[in-house]
Amino acid sequence: MREITYAEAIREAMSEEMRRDESVFFFGEDIGIYGGAFGVSVGMIDEFGAERVRDTPISEAAIIGAAAGAAVSGSRPIAEIQFSDFISIGMDQLGNQAAKMRYMFGGHAEVPMVVRAPAGSGTGAAAQHSQSQEAWYCHIPGLKVVIPSTPYDAKGLLKTSIRDNNPVVFLEQKLLYRKKGEVPEEEYTIPLGKADIKREGSDLTIVTWGRMVSMVLEVADALKDQFSIEVLDPRTLVPLDRDAIVTSAKKTGHVLVVHEAVQTGGYGGEIVATVADSEAFYYLDAPIKRLGGLDIPIPYNPELERNAVPTPEKIEQAIRDLMA
Amino acid sequence: MREITYAEAIREAMSEEMRRDESVFFFGEDIGIYGGAFGVSVGMIDEFGAERVRDTPISEAAIIGAAAGAAVSGSRPIAEIQFSDFISIGMDQLGNQAAKMRYMFGGHAEVPMVVRAPAGSGTGAAAQHSQSQEAWYCHIPGLKVVIPSTPYDAKGLLKTSIRDNNPVVFLEQKLLYRKKGEVPEEEYTIPLGKADIKREGSDLTIVTWGRMVSMVLEVADALKDQFSIEVLDPRTLVPLDRDAIVTSAKKTGHVLVVHEAVQTGGYGGEIVATVADSEAFYYLDAPIKRLGGLDIPIPYNPELERNAVPTPEKIEQAIRDLMA
Amino acid sequence: MGELTEKQKAQALKTAQSLSKDKLHDMYTKMNHVRAFEDKVAYFFSRGMVHGTTHLYSGEEATAIGALANLDDDDLMTSTHRGHGHTIGKGIDLKKMMAELLGKETGYCRGKGGSMHIADLTRGNLGANGIVGGGIPIATGAGITLKLRNEGRVVVCFFGDGALNEGTFHESVNLASIWDLPVIYICENNQYGMSFSAKKSMNVDDLSVRAKAYGIPGVTVDGNDIFAVYEAVKKAKKHALKTGPYFIVSETYRFMGHSKSDANKYRSKEEIAEWKDRDPIPRMRAILVETGQFTDSELDAIEEQCKQDIEEAVKFAENSADPSVDSILDDVFAPSN
Amino acid sequence: MGELTEKQKAQALKTAQSLSKDKLHDMYTKMNHVRAFEDKVAYFFSRGMVHGTTHLYSGEEATAIGALANLDDDDLMTSTHRGHGHTIGKGIDLKKMMAELLGKETGYCRGKGGSMHIADLTRGNLGANGIVGGGIPIATGAGITLKLRNEGRVVVCFFGDGALNEGTFHESVNLASIWDLPVIYICENNQYGMSFSAKKSMNVDDLSVRAKAYGIPGVTVDGNDIFAVYEAVKKAKKHALKTGPYFIVSETYRFMGHSKSDANKYRSKEEIAEWKDRDPIPRMRAILVETGQFTDSELDAIEEQCKQDIEEAVKFAENSADPSVDSILDDVFAPSN
């Protein structure tokens, strides 16, 4: 199968949906001629023009709120926030407006919008440009939250997200943008709410997402002679495929959650609590472990930055601790 | 001992600290002549004047950011956000500025500020005025998060928060403002990071905070002939007294977490994960349960509103399920 | 002071005469519907018969009704926490509106929204809003839809003087300006944001100066003169469709407290009385009589009818069921195919 | 076009003559420190020797240095993502600054902050900021401290033309205005926010008009004329201390790309060349020679010294240790008693 990058997969998903449905439009900072801070939208303005690919001023609250307003009035906007850290500027528009409109209005509104934003550390951009704040969005009823870990998932999930009739926060992984993977030429979509077992195993379940998936897979492969590790990627944190997690936990009896976000208050707690209050509890042979980012802002120095989040070494150590 | 309300306790704490330290000042919407939306600051402008009790325009990002700026330049501001839901408007200033300054600057800054804001449902104010979003703040390294459940705790913890050299989010509980409790006349403070066992018990540990504490205590009392329930109130979610939780869990072997916030992504997950990855795991006789708010915005109708969050009936049911 | 100036009056008479009797009937009815609705809600609150809080529009009717008289059903609107006037102005089923206030299953939001969240998407009402300034980006985004569709529709975006200091105002109006969006931003300057006066919260005399920051037209009108508001918005609508956004400051006053609990400590009895003297309903009535388009008894009949309509709405609401607790999880997400 | 106008030149000569040789020496040194610093950083990036990204100030030096020449050590400043100029302007240890860029333990932030987060609280530098518009509320809050203490100190708040469209700008300047805070807001209009031109992102010709929305003075200056900037900020400082906030738009240009990866697709070579013609450093130099305060060789010596200072800073940085991974958890919270 052909291979394209994660960034290309996202661009294809947007472009295909824009061709398919003219109510879809795309806006954000520097997405036009500049092609986006990470080059995701290079060339799109040439195909779709400046009406449907709109460069905005630096006004995140207005961008997110305008997406909600455009959506509730019949468009299907895709809003790009240049770094996911800046969603915090439009947090009210996301959490108090877009997410709640339908419920507040008694079901009489649809808000089909996608907020795309790159997340994660590893680029030397320090504390205000490197966060993974998915836990915030997952704690807001009315939002769906998607974090793809491969080009294939990115394309299929983004197409579904654009077609979804609800606000979706689509968190792209900076360090994956240039990673290649197999993506079919033919049209496909991936449903929201279905986990993907990225690797089957029988001794231990690791639940992980985003750029941690490939790191965990590497560690799992390296340790394959010692442990048979199942790697479960929920792909969408809301809706969360709790059944898949519980089923895997029952099978292996050991659960580790790995995520890049700061550990305290991270979504790992949700995964742990899902397992701890399920029938899987009775199958557990060991405590349920989390390995998240340290409880610190992301530091600048590359070695500190690398150590602020899970590393292959820390993942291996966590596995050994759990299986000891 | 004399009894005063939760609101009075907060007012006393602020007033005493403003008398004690002239670098403390207080600002927010309608806190002056109006006395605050919940009457917390009635009379304070008369004692301290309009320079130190400042009515602001409706500008939450500027309020929170100005608190950070005032703090880093040598003041000790207390900023009131009229409803905690509106902190989302100043989320960037709170999470990306106030919380991170010290770390980003390599330890060369102190940001001694308190953001006080009322949280919780039960007042018929619907989806945008009734949230409990402590989990968001707890997921931001650099912030401390305090939720007092009694007038005594409110006063002692607020005084400590004002003296703390870091940004503190102090979440008051709307439904407690008029509740009375014993508060000594003498000066006292309560350290951040120390849980309080509000009720001792040996069969089951319930970890809960804010206005849920009194509800849980009532249920625990009502069931006292059947179960000996320990009620643990962390009081400060960051820093979290993990030792106290683990110790109690080891003692009782059963853990239930009750919070008003939406369950998915709530801080209950953190508590569960703390227990599930501690030595207490080996003492557990049953799954670890959470009872949070439903995964919905808070509805307006009073009966729906009541049912959107834990009720005595639901708490009792959760206890029975867990002890079955 | 209570009276219109001579010039204003001449203009008001002219405007009234330019409108059909049906149109004026509709406008006068809506003015009175709002007043009667608010009186009823105030009564309910004073008796503790309604849950929560509410923000009443009494005294400000001319702004909503005068502005929205320019709109068609498929034009759009965003409203505020003080939204009953806008909601009635855009056209609403009063029964379902009252039912929502009482939290009933038959209400606009099936009892889930209440006073601060009434919307009627079938009539272009994109909703009230509990967040001050929260609706401004939403109106702006709706303006993008209209601009892309190019169907000659506009959005009216209401907000208060207090909201003028939210960042959302600034970001949104700028966006609308550079994209020439068909949005009419109407600031209802009722002189206070809760207890804080507009004079203290902003260091400018005429709030419409803020339009200059975005390179769009800005005007201030007497918000208690429905005809003045009507004309200003008429002009704004033309501009919005042809050129882009427009900013109007409507000078008015709320007769009641900010919300249910308000001791009015921040304003004087005299000030309130002065403004009551400029009540927009008698002002409108006087013009309608002076042009000879309506007799006093016709207008009395309208007022009476409005009160009856509200009573009927109350009856409907009171006879409606509460939503079932089983519906509590419904409507978080829309179905997707 | 590259030249100052006659009037500007006359004023520049006058201003230069009003300043001591020491002061001018300091200003010219700082201009050159900034340029040399940025050249070095650009070189490092082109070789992939530094981690992350950076935003260079080359071409804009006159704004920071001219403005900050008015400040005392205990006056305050907030800066931006493009902060090296401000940081040098406020006074800094170049060695520790360079060490921070290289992520070293000896850096200002012990390697934790990097280019976008350098602060020096000992000199009133409240920090650069990675969030566009993020520093504006912080400067405003610092203004409250200064107002309460009433010690005759001011805050200078720098931000770009792009930041002018963030809600924080609006909320903050309004707050400063109603409270008469001693804050000087300086918008560095380098014509672009990343790729989006100020002309497209705002529908106003002269950005200083935005001051009108807050009832404060607003002026626009040639930001490539250090003497013009100096005079404007001098006046602003007086106003800030006596009356309240002041808004200055400094028209300038960045010579380099927005950040390390920028193909400059959104602007023309001609435009860049035109602005390079107005380079603030030769412009300043010409004035200093014309007044006779400095000889060419004196100025050459300063330039040379600046380059050497940067080389020394680099040496210091390169010889410094990386922070130990053990320090990673330090400095999240300040100790409290």
Ligand SMILES: Cc1ncc(C[n+]2csc(CCOP(=O)(O)OP(=O)(O)O)c2C)c(N)n1
């Ligand atoms: C973001 C936000 N901040 C504060 C409030 C609390 N609040 C509700 S209405 C109001 C005053 C609003 O003033 P204005 O915009 O002038 O509208 P008015 O009430 O006068 O109609 C305040 C402070 C809120 N609902 N939302």
Ligand SMILES: Cc1ncc(C[n+]2csc(CCOP(=O)(O)OP(=O)(O)O)c2C)c(N)n1
């Ligand atoms: C809130 C926020 N939005 C977007 C960005 C990404 N970004 C960094 S600098 C920049 C352009 C800023 O333009 P301007 O304020 O004019 O400053 P300049 O870079 O021209 O000095 C952008 C969009 C950011 N850092 N913060």
Ligand SMILES: [Mg+2]
């Ligand atoms: Mg008002």
Ligand SMILES: [Mg+2]
């Ligand atoms: Mg710029």
